[in-house]
Amino acid sequence: MDDTTGTLDEALERLHATGPERNGWLSNHAPMAVEALVRRGQAPTVHRWLDRYRHKLEDMPSPGSPVTGNNWREALGDPSRIADWTRHFERTVEERPWREVLAEWWPRLLPGIAGGATHPVIRTGHAVRTLLTSGESAPRRAELAHALGYWAARHQPLRAVDPLPPAPSAAAALDAVPAVRSQDGGIRARLAQLTAFPRWGVAPDPDTARTRLTELVAAATRRYATHGHGEPTMLVHAATAPNAVLRTLPALPRELWAPSLAAAWAASAAVTAAYTPPEPLPYTVGAHTPEEIFERAAAHGDDHTIKFCDTALDVGDPMAMAAAVRSIELNEPVF
Template sequence: MTDTTGTLDEALQRLHASGPERGGWLSNHAPMAVEALVRHGHAPVVHRWLDRYRAKLEDMPAPHSPVTPANWREALGDPARIADWARFFEREVTERPWREVLATWWPRLLPGIAGGATHPVIRTGHAVRTLLTSEETAPRRAELAHALGYWAARHQPLPPLRDLGPALTAAAALDAVPPVPEQEGGIRARLAQLTAVPRWGGAPDPEAALALLTELVTAATHRYATHGHGEPVMLVHAATAPNAVLRTLPALPRALWASSVAAAWSASAAVTAAYTPSEPVPYRAVPLIAEEVFERAAAHGDDHTIKFTDTALDVGDPQALAAAARSIALNPPAF
């Protein structure tokens, strides 16, 4: 991505005065959505989109007390420390190379990948993709800091899960994930009901990790075409969360790749268990063009739809594009 307009940095600077949440726990999706819009050639609509999204933004909460290298463990998973964590990581990425910061904190944060309904890791994936593929600027480093700070504040490990036995493919593993008993309430209440998941991915060597994550993202994206109606907003995260890990992998030491596959699987399986419908609907194959599908998503304006379509374009095959079209049809337009 080469953003010669400066739009992405302008948008990120606008957003960094805002907190990562609103209403107590709903996520601010704007940094992720604007990154996807700019990447796919829609920079001219970003500021107008942000103007409309402004009503969903809240100021960054007041700081509590500084997070430091000595006390970070006691602040981990404390949402009251969101501003403290953002300031901590802003200092970190100013004083050290961002890849070094990421490599230090990735294994610390990874066990809490489901925290914040997986939004923190998704935001991290968008930030890392930008830093890997475009010029490194202060607003782009700051975006990584805010993403990691959000993740640290909402860090929440899943409960211990019983192994249901191996699944040969990611698609088969997702199909074998048992739904949680009470399909009601928010994601935190649903994830607390998780008891068991199939085993998939194993402990791959680094050479296999990229292929396994690609398989998982593809399977979860395809599955939305037939299962997205179970909860059209939340089920996008079964694909976008592991894709965030896939996007981050090239920036990480290879020694962290195997654990990244396992965490991505746990996140995708958890979201699937929380919202999977009782029955699939048929998938209808129709000719679609990737650029036109994203154009429709951008015009639709819904942040989840934009992000899911961005992931579907990464997969790029006909069923992925059909899944993106399904998300456009299922989710209400934003404005």
């Protein structure tokens, strides 16, 4: 849905004075949530939502030294360079077409897809969706710059894992992902325990990669209906991270689609391994329409819930809608 009200640009301009994190590493979800709210017809709620979220925002850190074509490799993955990376991409997307910038940096950033608990790639997916479907503006290009800068600063490749036997489907592959041994600690401690993934996220050509990525998003979204109770907040990323990649594919050269599938599968599998519960629970399919469900999510106010319901609406089937309702039930309301 195009934003004819100007609300999204206003919201992004409010947010671009703030950093992508708070308290040292917790992500600023506001740019992603407001994009989803506008996209799903909830633009009138955006500024009120931002007013209530304001206490979670911190100023953008002070810059250090510029990121350049000569030193970017040493700055990659250095969270103390968040402001430097953001300034680099702000300059770059104003000097060159944003698709050209994205195509150059996507393969550089993709190995670090799990950095920042996958929030940087998710923020990138929201920014690209708007640029692809709603037109360009200075705040929208700046939002892509902030997203890419966050990703570059938090870039962190996953540890190498052993291959398990191939799975016949995305759902079967997610079911076969071994849980990490210790379910204590944050995501970084859990990702350090990854051991093996089923062989699944491979495609022989770009169109197959897109089809399998679509399948992965649907499977991870549906799985939340039965497994979201394992960790209601973190498990949404098993679906929203690959969906961010799926949303970005149309802006990328086709030769990047297959490696994008592989990275998205690794991210989804990693989150699943880190937080999957011992047993699934039953779910109920309700009678609410997708529009009613998202309206409930907006009223609920939790940023992860809003983003997950946005992804569930992309999937659109009854089990995905049940998963969306489950996220509303499991996560703490903000409003």
